[in-house]
Amino acid sequence: MIIxxxxxxxxxxxxxxxxxxxxxxxxxxxxDSGTDSASVRPNILVVVVDTLRADHLGFMGYPRATSPQLxxxxxxxxxxxxxxxxxxxxxxxxxxxxxxxxxxALGFADSKEPARPADDVQFLAxxxxxxxxxxxxxxxxxxxxxxxxxxxxxxxxxxADARGPGHVSSASVTDKALAVLDPQxxxxxxxxxxxxxxxxxxxxxxxxxFYPEYQGDVQSGEKYNSLLKRARSETIRDDDLTYIxxxxxxxxxxxxxxxxxxxxxxxDNGLYDNTLIVFTADxxxxxxxxxxxxxxxxxxxxQELIHVPLTIKLPGQAAAGAVVKTPVGLIDIVPxxxxxxxIPYPSQHRFEGRSLPLxxxxxxxxxxxxxxxxETLARNRWLQSVVDGRWKLIVNRETEKLRLxxxxxxxxxxxxxxxxxxxxxxxxxxxxxxxxxxxxxxxHNAGSPASFTKEEQERLxxxxxxx
Numbered sequence: 038m039i040i041x042x043x044x045x046x047x048x049x050x051x052x053x054x055x056x057x058x059x060x061x062x063x064x065x066x067x068x069d070s071g072t073d074s075a076s077v078r079p080n081i082l083v084v085v086v087d088t089l090r091a092d093h094l095g096f097m098g099y100p101r102a103t104s105p106q107l108x109x110x111x112x113x114x115x116x117x118x119x120x121x122x123x124x125x126x127x128x129x130x131x132x133x134x135x136x137x138x139x140x141x142a143l144g145f146a147d148s149k150e151p152a153r154p155a156d157d158v159q160f161l162a163x164x165x166x167x168x169x170x171x172x173x174x175x176x177x178x179x180x181x182x183x184x185x186x187x188x189x190x191x192x193x194x195x196x197a198d199a200r201g202p203g204h205v206s207s208a209s210v211t212d213k214a215l216a217v218l219d220p221q222x223x224x225x226x227x228x229x230x231x232x233x234x235x236x237x238x239x240x241x242x243x244x245x246x247f248y249p250e251y252q253g254d255v256q257s258g259e260k261y262n263s264l265l266k267r268a269r270s271e272t273i274r275d276d277d278l279t280y281i282x283x284x285x286x287x288x289x290x291x292x293x294x295x296x297x298x299x300x301x302x303x304x305d306n307g308l309y310d311n312t313l314i315v316f317t318a319d320x321x322x323x324x325x326x327x328x329x330x331x332x333x334x335x336x337x338x339x340q341e342l343i344h345v346p347l348t349i350k351l352p353g354q355a356a357a358g359a360v361v362k363t364p365v366g367l368i369d370i371v372p373x374x375x376x377x378x379x380i381p382y383p384s385q386h387r388f389e390g391r392s393l394p395l396x397x398x399x400x401x402x403x404x405x406x407x408x409x410x411x412e413t414l415a416r417n418r419w420l421q422s423v424v425d426g427r428w429k430l431i432v433n434r435e436t437e438k439l440r441l442x443x444x445x446x447x448x449x450x451x452x453x454x455x456x457x458x459x460x461x462x463x464x465x466x467x468x469x470x471x472x473x474x475x476x477x478x479x480x481h482n483a484g485s486p487a488s489f490t491k492e493e494q495e496r497l498x499x500x501x502x503x504x
Contacts, residue, residue, distance in 0.1 A: 078378045079352045080312040081165070081227045082303075083370075085134070086292055087127060087178055088236040088334060089318035091120070091346045093289055101247055103289040106297030107346075110316060113354045115395070119364040119444075120347035121409045121424055122320045126335040127180040128152075130319040130367065131187070131231070135161045137371040137388035139410065141476040146414050151487045153186045159386045161371050162190030162227060168380050170227040175213045177206040177233035179493050191229075193217065201496030202238040202261070207295040214299055220306040230299070234292050235322070237261055237333065239284035242291040248283035255280050261333075268325055268332040281332065282324055313377065314350040315370060321345065326449075336415040338422040338431050339450055343411050349373075349395065356398055363404040364424045369393055408465075410472050423469045430455075430465035434473075439466065 091097050094104045096111035097118070123133040128151045129140030136143065136158055144152035162172040174191045177198040181187045188194040195213055198206040210232055217228070234240075241257040255267065255277050264281070267273050296316075303309040321342045323331050334342050347365065350357075368390030375382060376392040391407060394400040406426040413420050419434040427445040432438070441455040441462050455462045489497065 078170075078225045080225045080308060081170070081315075081374060081378070082312050083161075083227075083229045083315045084232070084296060084299075084317070085131060085181075085230070086232045086235060086289075086296075086316075086318045088320060088322050089289065089292075089346065090321035090341060091318070091344045092321075092341075093286060094346055096348075097346060101286055103247075103286045104293045106293045106300060107316065107348075109297075110300060110314065110350060111348045113357045114314070114316070114348035114350035115356050115359045115361065115401070117347040117349075117361050117365050119362055119424075120317065120345050121364060121366050121411060122318070122343045122345045123366060123368060123409075123411045125320045125338060125342035125411070125413050126415070127178055127319045128185055131181050132185075134317070134319075134367040134370055135187070135229075137368045137390040139368065139389055139412070139472075139476050141412055142389075142479040144480070151180060151185055153184070153487050157385070158186075159383050160187075160189045161374070162229070164190070164371075164375065164380065164383060165227045166190050166192070169224060171222075171224055172227045172229075173217050174229040174231075175210050176229070176231040177204075177210055178231060178236070179489065179496060181231050184489060184493070185487050198233070199496075202236070203258075205234060205240065205291075207232050207234045207292045211295040211299050215302050218302065218306065218308065220308055225311075232292050232296065235285060235288040237264070237322075239281065239288055241284055242287045245287040245290040246283070247286045247290075248280050251276060251280040251283070253277050253280060257284055265332060269330040273325075278325060285322065285324070310354070311352050312350075313352055313374070315348075315374070316350075317347045317367065317370075318345040335413065336418055338411050338413060338420050340444070340448065343422070351377075351395060356395070356401070359398065359401065361401060361404055363406055364409050364426070365393065365404075366390060366409040408468050408472070410469070412476075421469055421473055423465050423472070425465060425468065428461055428465060430462065430469060432466065432469055441465070 093099050095102065095108040096104065096116060122130040124130045124140045124145065129143065129145035132143050132145065132154060133140050138158065143154040143158060146152065162174070166172050172191045173193040175195045176182060176187065179199045182196045182199055183194060198204065198209050210230055214228065214230055238258045238261065253274060253276055267277065303312055320334050321344060322334050323337065323341050325332060326339065326341050370390070372382065372388045372390050372392040373395060377395050382388060393404065409424045411422045420431060421434060422429060422431045427443055429442045429444050431440040439455040439462055440453045441458055442450040443454060
């Protein structure tokens with residue numbers, strides 16, 4: 038395990054002092070004047086960008102200027118360089134994030150059969166609402182909409198921008214967020230924003246052309262089936278693929294622009310310092326990274342799909358610039374937030390994630406590795422994976438084929454070490470089997486099938502989810 042930070046060791050004591058100030062004055066049991074603790078808790082903003090690969094962002098080492106606004110946010114945040122989604126498609130990944138439950142235990146199976154989690158599953162907005170937080174969500178994908186239960190606990194739930202691949206929504210999501218942010222509001226708020234634009238279909242946005250010299254015939258916004266046919270063709274040219282990636286990067290830069298507007302509004306209106314901001318993604322995107330000639334997501338558990346960005350900006354920018362390399366999962370977010378703002382866990386709800394010690398820099402920088410699990414059932418494949426420190430094991434439950442990778446020396450997962458590292462393979466396989474058995478105990482009693490209108494079905498079909 039390697040833990041590091043962007044700043045020198047001499048700065049760490051300042052982080053500790055700043056975090057102590059946050060913990061003692063902003064999220065404690067009250068102030069000297071007797072103010073109730075709820076009135077001094079921070080605002081909470083959770084930003085989820087759909088289909089955003091971690092390795093296409095500047096602060097994660099990407100050479101293109103796709104994310105200047107998010108790079109600035111990361112510089113003022115704690116960055117978790119090895120964060121993992123628990124499924125490579127939207128609904129189960131975001132549900133795991135908002136409930137601290139694994140997707141299988143929530144009832145999610147194939148992406149063609151999305152589920153609505155059982156009524157006794159408690160979402161983050163429900164917990165925060167019970168403790169005085171006004172709650173608002175603005176989302177832009179049917180797969181995080183009310184038909185799947187994602188509106189639970191929200192006073193306001195806006196899903197009007199869930200209009201499929203032909204709709205560009207980032208500006209609208211931000212505009213709606215600015216309209217509900219009130220700098221005069223006395224209560225702290227919880228705001229969940231879901232941005233969709235990096236999802237297929239990829240569009241070229243004015244001013245953000247990363248491959249202007251392209252002379253091929255791939256079109257911006259090309260239909261899914263047409264683009265997938267090109268990808269599977271052995272005749273697709275290298276410059277075509279480069280252009281497709283450039284379109285994807287244009288989408289990221291466009292989304293970054295509008296997230297930047299949101300962040301600047303918080304700064305200009307005195308809300309930024311006392312807002313805890315979580316930024317992440319639900320999953321990534323594959324661009325012919327493997328021999329399966331695949332563009333899209335949902336059907337594998339390789340890094341391009343489950344390695345996601347995660348930054349947490351604390352009030353007052355405490356611990357700004359800290360970088361944690363220990364693997365963490367999106368299910369860690371809810372217990373981490375509730376511990377930080379001193380809200381007890383619901384007695385009837387057991388979280389699967391662990392609480393990350395945001396107010397203890399020394400502990401954060403020495404965070405021990407714990408297994409992080411992911412799963413997908415898509416296109417006749419049932420895959421499960423575990424990341425434990427530097428090692429990652431992927432198991433095909435249909436064939437029991439094992440693939441072991443050393444992510445430290447082989448981040449692209451090119452070399453299967455399952456045969457040459459038998460002891461590690463056996464250990465991780467046992468961890469995965471034990472976890473799978475626990476999930477299976479709840480899998481068949483969790484959730485219920487979702488129901489979509491014909492219009493919603495057409496949108497999902499255009500996105501490649503439905504046949």
